[in-house]
Amino acid sequence: MSGAELLERLGDRLSGLRGRLTPDAGMDKITWFRAGGPADVLFQPADEEDLSAFLKAVPEDIPVTMVGIGSNLLVREGGIRGFVVRLSAKGFGQAEVVSDTRIRAGAAIPDKRLAAAALEAGIGGFHFYHGIPGGLGGALRMNAGANGVETKERVIEVRALDRKGELHVFSNADMGYAYRHSDAPRDLIFTSALMEGYREDPDVIRREMDAVQHHRETVQPVREKTGGSTFKNPPESSAWKEVDKAGCRGLTIGGAQMSPMHCNFMINTGTASGYDLEYLGETVRAKVLEHSGVRLEWEIKRIGEFREGRGIDPFLGQML
Structure with missing residues (x-):
């Protein structure tokens, strides 16, 4: 079934969505490998509410696949059946400082931007994200880490939607983190996370970030x-x-x-x-x-x- 045929099959079920639906979307334009076959339909929701409405509208027999910014992703040549969801930067790419040590960040924010937001707020412990070429959603899923620090050390709680569009909030313990792994159900789509660091002199944080960048450029x-x-x-x-x-x-x-x-x-x-x-x-x-x-x-x-x-x-x- 082509992307256009899939959208025609669902008809009015998708009316009212505010995000962008793109049939037969080339995944080679998304992945950092610049390779891979097309998705039947790519959906970029406007915000968490829009994503929930989409998930509730799409029958469960139609596959829904979540992708991030495409940095740690290999798409096979035959493409991806059903829908691919990619969170929009506008709706899910912001970072809000909510206390002297805490940041609430959208799952689409690039790791590097999260590190920069923490630096600006004088919050330490996020410098390692400066060297991870990905987005926060992927980091939450796989417990991304570098330079001796892992995502699990920063997470307080994670918001996610399940395949039925229902909202869940998970504690750090609920995530079941291990090396490059979480026990979170595979059908969850993370939307944001509350994260915590510690007060730190911005000059110290900047030196740590510069060291991370130098290491990456030297050996990778x-x-x-x-x-x-x-x-x-x-x-x-x-x-x-x-x-x-x-x-x-x-x-x-x-x-x-x-x-x-x-x-x-x-x-x-x-x-x-x-x-x-x-x-x-x-x-x-x-x-x-x-x-x-x-x-x-x-x-x-x-x-x-x-x-x-x-x-x-x-x-x-x-x-x-």
Whole structure:
């Protein structure tokens, strides 16, 4: 079913929505990899109320997929069925300082902007977000962290809507945070979070942010089309070390390459398809498994359908 046909099927159910509905939306324009097939329909809600109305209007047999700013996302060539929801910057991208140590931030705010808002307010503990290329919604979902700090250390509570459009408020404990993981149900769409730091001299915060930026520019391919860290760090090791030991630094398949600069970063050299990128990732996983017995787990979120005849088995079907 095309995006136009899906919208026609729902007809008046979607009338009254204030957000933007885009049929057959190219996901390659959203993802930082600049690759991937189209979404049947992309919906950008105006605000939390508009999102709730949308979720209540869409029958539960129609898939609804949430995406953030596209930094840690790989979309397969066959595209995404049903609706893709992407929160608008206007409705979900603001940060409000609510006390000397607390900030309420929308889930669409880029991590870097959250760090800047904390700096302006003299609130410490948010400097690590300056080095994370993503948005707060993704950080809440995967407990994003850097420089020895994780999202779970800042979260007080999280607002989210479920698939039926009902509002929930979760405490830090409710989120079930672990390394690059939360136990929050997969169908939740985070809309905002109340977060807490501590009073800090802005000059100290700025120095911490400058150190984060210097580290990123020194060791990571920040000017490439990349999705950030490709694999989670395995216990007692680092993903990049395992990739390097398996001889995969600089490994290239089609237009996809494991960065020679930081070999846990996968990059689109200019012509990579979603298939190239995922095939490269699974090739690396297979080589690391063969070399050291370590099963690397994806940190990049992979969504959508494979193009017919172009499926990819995990670890390329080896040693499963």
